Amino acid sequence: MRSTTAIPSSAIASARGLVKTYGKGDTAVQALAGIDVDFTRGELTAIMGPSGSGKSTLMHCMAGLDTVTSGSVVIDGEDVGRMNQRQLTKLRRTRLGFIFQAFNLVPTLTAAENITLPLDIARRPVDRAHFEAIVAAVRLETRLHHRPSELSGGQQQRVACARALVAKPAVIFADEPTGNLDSRSSAELLGFLRRSVDDLGQSVVMVTHDPRVATYAHRVLFLADGRLVGEIINPTQASVLEVLGRLDATPATDAGDDSGVLAPIGF
Numbered sequence: 001m002r003s004t005t006a007i008p009s010s011a012i013a014s015a016r017g018l019v020k021t022y023g024k025g026d027t028a029v030q031a032l033a034g035i036d037v038d039f040t041r042g043e044l045t046a047i048m049g050p051s052g053s054g055k056s057t058l059m060h061c062m063a064g065l066d067t068v069t070s071g072s073v074v075i076d077g078e079d080v081g082r083m084n085q086r087q088l089t090k091l092r093r094t095r096l097g098f099i100f101q102a103f104n105l106v107p108t109l110t111a112a113e114n115i116t117l118p119l120d121i122a123r124r125p126v127d128r129a130h131f132e133a134i135v136a137a138v139r140l141e142t143r144l145h146h147r148p149s150e151l152s153g154g155q156q157q158r159v160a161c162a163r164a165l166v167a168k169p170a171v172i173f174a175d176e177p178t179g180n181l182d183s184r185s186s187a188e189l190l191g192f193l194r195r196s197v198d199d200l201g202q203s204v205v206m207v208t209h210d211p212r213v214a215t216y217a218h219r220v221l222f223l224a225d226g227r228l229v230g231e232i233i234n235p236t237q238a239s240v241l242e243v244l245g246r247l248d249a250t251p252a253t254d255a256g257d258d259s260g261v262l263a264p265i266g267f
């Protein structure tokens with residue numbers, strides 16, 4: 001069933017009645033239990049919630065990386081559920097940017113080649129001025145001809161960030177983008193992501209479990225058990241911690257995919 005709530009024109013990405021169930025029968029897991037959400041154009045939105053609350057699933061379903069069980073997803077006015085595989089691939093290549101915790105760079109390509117890879121695959125020309133502006137912003141000018149193994153973690157994630165931005169996507173989806181970075185590299189990357197929103201009008205949706213990371217967002221959405229349960233506009237570390245504290249009243253053993261990641265600062 002499709003929800004009839006209209007999608008506001010201010011939304012760059014929206015979901016209505018989004019349900020995602022993994023598996024069948026007794027072993028079925030409902031990762032998303034009916035989500036209505038609008039991600040605002042030209043904003044940095046953070047998604048937070050306990051481990052296993054559905055953050056990554058929401059991002060994957062929004063980005064067409066995973067199929068939905070029911071409900072609809074609209075990206076920049078286009079109904080993702082109505083797209084065939086070819087259209088979905090085109091959407092991902094031309095309208096979306098991705099940054100993951102693992103940097104996902106191609107080891108045999110240089111930094112410059114990794115950055116332009118989405119455009120090269122889509123056989124689209126590289127806007128050199130835009131490329132140079134992004135490379136300067138992430139301070140990779142002297143590292144362009146190095147391969148990922150010759151770069152630090154922070155530099156590799158800046159390459160991934162530049163790669164996400166270079167095609168001028170409608171929206172960038174980032175899942176724990178600073179999860180493998182030290183605090184200084186994290187602050188640099190987040191500052192850059194936020195400036196890409198404030199200065200270039202980029203729209204960014206970012207999953208994080210870290211309250212300090214969430215303070216870079218304009219708005220934070222909170223998930224619990226596959227449902228949207230809260231929202232903070234202009235978050236501070238204190239306001240984020242306060243909501244997380246209420247959600248996390250029964251701390252889980254945290255066996256999800258976040259295991260091995262440092263505990264959130266302030267916990």
Ligand SMILES: Nc1ncnc2c1ncn2[C@@H]1O[C@H](COP(=O)(O)OP(=O)(O)O)[C@@H](O)[C@H]1O
Pocket residue numbers: 022023029030031049050051052053054055056057058256257258
């Ligand atoms: N591929 C999958 N197969 C089965 N269950 C999954 C799969 N991916 C996620 N889940 C389950 O869905 C729920 C939400 O997971 P996830 O979206 O990864 O949470 P989060 O990112 O908030 O930690 C969890 O219970 C998780 O175990």
Ligand SMILES: [Mg+2]
Pocket residue numbers: 055056057257258
């Ligand atoms: Mg996750």
